Amino acid sequence: DETQVSSYIMANTLKPYLDAVRSTLTAAMCLENFASQQVERHNKPEVEMGCDPELLMKPVVIARNAQERVLVEASVNSLRVSIGIKQADEIEVILCKKFVRFLNQRAENFFIMRRTPVEGYSISFLITNAHTESFMKHKLVDFLIQFMQDIDKEISELKLRVNARARIVAQSFLGEFQ
Amino acid sequence: MILLEYNNRIIFETFRRAISSEKRAALDVTLADFDGVQFHISTPNPDARNVILYSIQWPAVEELLRHGAQKDLEKIYGGLVTDPESGYQVSLQIDLDNLPAEPEKLPLKLSFLKRHLLAAPFMKIFGAIHNKQNPTEVVVIPYRTQTDEAFFIKPEGDRCIVVFSVRFSDKNDRVLAKVFLQEFADARKSMRNVPAVQYTTGEVPGELAGVAGVPDDDEVGFVSFVLFEQSLLPKNAFKTINLLQSFRNYLHYHIKCSKAYMHERMRDRVHTWLQVLNRARIEPFEKKEKKLASGRSFKRR
Numbered sequence: 001d002e003t004q005v006s007s008y009i010m011a012n013t014l015k016p017y018l019d020a021v022r023s024t025l026t027a028a029m030c031l032e033n034f035a036s037q038q039v040e041r042h043n044k045p046e047v048e049m050g051c052d053p054e055l056l057m058k059p060v061v062i063a064r065n066a067q068e069r070v071l072v073e074a075s076v077n078s079l080r081v082s083i084g085i086k087q088a089d090e091i092e093v094i095l096c097k098k099f100v101r102f103l104n105q106r107a108e109n110f111f112i113m114r115r116t117p118v119e120g121y122s123i124s125f126l127i128t129n130a131h132t133e134s135f136m137k138h139k140l141v142d143f144l145i146q147f148m149q150d151i152d153k154e155i156s157e158l159k160l161r162v163n164a165r166a167r168i169v170a171q172s173f174l175g176e177f178q
Numbered sequence: 179m180i181l182l183e184y185n186n187r188i189i190f191e192t193f194r195r196a197i198s199s200e201k202r203a204a205l206d207v208t209l210a211d212f213d214g215v216q217f218h219i220s221t222p223n224p225d226a227r228n229v230i231l232y233s234i235q236w237p238a239v240e241e242l243l244r245h246g247a248q249k250d251l252e253k254i255y256g257g258l259v260t261d262p263e264s265g266y267q268v269s270l271q272i273d274l275d276n277l278p279a280e281p282e283k284l285p286l287k288l289s290f291l292k293r294h295l296l297a298a299p300f301m302k303i304f305g306a307i308h309n310k311q312n313p314t315e316v317v318v319i320p321y322r323t324q325t326d327e328a329f330f331i332k333p334e335g336d337r338c339i340v341v342f343s344v345r346f347s348d349k350n351d352r353v354l355a356k357v358f359l360q361e362f363a364d365a366r367k368s369m370r371n372v373p374a375v376q377y378t379t380g381e382v383p384g385e386l387a388g389v390a391g392v393p394d395d396d397e398v399g400f401v402s403f404v405l406f407e408q409s410l411l412p413k414n415a416f417k418t419i420n421l422l423q424s425f426r427n428y429l430h431y432h433i434k435c436s437k438a439y440m441h442e443r444m445r446d447r448v449h450t451w452l453q454v455l456n457r458a459r460i461e462p463f464e465k466k467e468k469k470l471a472s473g474r475s476f477k478r479r
Contacts, residue, residue, distance in 0.1 A: 090356070091357055094353045095440070102441075102444045103448065106448060109452060110451070112455075133460075135458045135459055135460065142458070143458055146454060147451065150450075150451070154447055157443075158443060162436055163361070165432070166360070166361040167361050167365075169361070170361040170364075171365050172181060173425070174362065174369060175369065177409055177417075178369070178370070178372060
């Protein structure tokens with residue numbers, strides 16, 4: 001059955017996808033303090049500045065499919081992780097939009113979250129050497145992987161709930177005509 | 179509470195209290211209802227506090243009066259109809275010392291004023307269909323002028339088609355509404371004896387071809403209810419009209435409930451994630467007390 005096979009394949013690609021993201025992040029999260037070469041006495045995340053090519057690593061994209069992908073841009077003192085979230089239909093698109101907006105407004109609480117996503121992605125994180133000094137690196141990677149799984153699950157769950165609610169609402173109303 | 183009430187509870191309570199109390203208190207209540215309706219309940223004469231003036235202000239009233247609401251008003255409220263208060267379209271006068279028969283039913287009847295006005299064109303057309311008069315006129319009632327939403331009543335043989343124009347200025351709302359209205363359309367697959375519902379966007383539905391005043395822009399969609407003979411019978415007409423007149427409010431109420439639920443879930447999820455992130459900390463986030471060289475100590479906030 002075609003749908004069974006495709007969902008088997010999808011389920012089959014999830015673990016390798018997340019494993020690839022995990023190992024890339026672990027490798028990229030080697031950050032150290034680096035004073036800015038552009039402005040005296042300033043300390044900026046070099047991945048955001050993008051001025052000095054010798055400080056930047058080659059960006060890596062890990063793609064599960066055209067929509068679900070992760071962009072990892074590393075530099076000497078900072079790491080930018082951008083995630084593309086799966087949005088299969090119209091309702092998932094708006095649910096994702098709502099959720100990301102909700103998160104972005106609370107980015108401060110998340111420390112490592114960026115307020116705006118990088119162009120072409122749903123949400124971005126910026127991790128600096130300051131973060132790796134106060135957080136455990138492997139736990140930060142754990143957090144990001146769990147985030148990726150949870151957000152997909154949450155959007156699916158929200159969609160199911162909206163559909164279920166719509167059905168009850170419609171049937172309650174029309175049932176009154178009977 | 180899934181279904182909304184069809185009457186106005188504030189008006190019901192105000193009159194119930196006024197009729198059942200011994201004292202004659204001075205009243206001056208202005209309240210708003212759905213669809214831009216405003217009510218005013220007052221005792222205009224401070225010396226004659228037994229006389230209560232009850233008025234409604236609604237742009238749609240003029241159109242409704244033309245389509246049979248004037249006659250219905252007189253039939254339902256009889257001698258209570260009086261000249262409209264200035265600034266209002268319809269007024270009723272209630273003399274607490276001279277109440278009509280069955281005064282305990284009066285508060286409920288009065289709280290249904292908006293519904294009875296809106297029901298008039300429906301009653302007229304349903305009656306005409308039932309009596310096999312073959313009406314053909316499409317009645318347009320712009321019940322919500324502030325958002326340019328109207329409903330269109332089109333008799334068709336022994337059935338009646340009621341089309342609502344629904345407008346959502348926010349694109350996200352439109353997608354949510356589509357999910358809800360699609361379920362309305364699909365409900366017929368599992369339910370018998372219910373009206374057939376169809377939701378169209380982007381173009382004027384076939385039933386309204388040639389009708390003047392039908393909006394055509396991106397923000398508007400159309401929900402058509404095909405009411406079969408069963409729903410139009412005099413014994414069912416009251417309930418049918420109750421449901422139709424509250425449809426828009428019902429839809430918007432449940433869309434808002436949906437959004438509130440989503441918000442709640444997102445907040446829960448954020449809380450869980452923050453807990454995970456907190457576990458990633460090397461040192462627990464604590465207010466540290468520091469000592470200065472001079473011997474003073476302060477807390478770092």
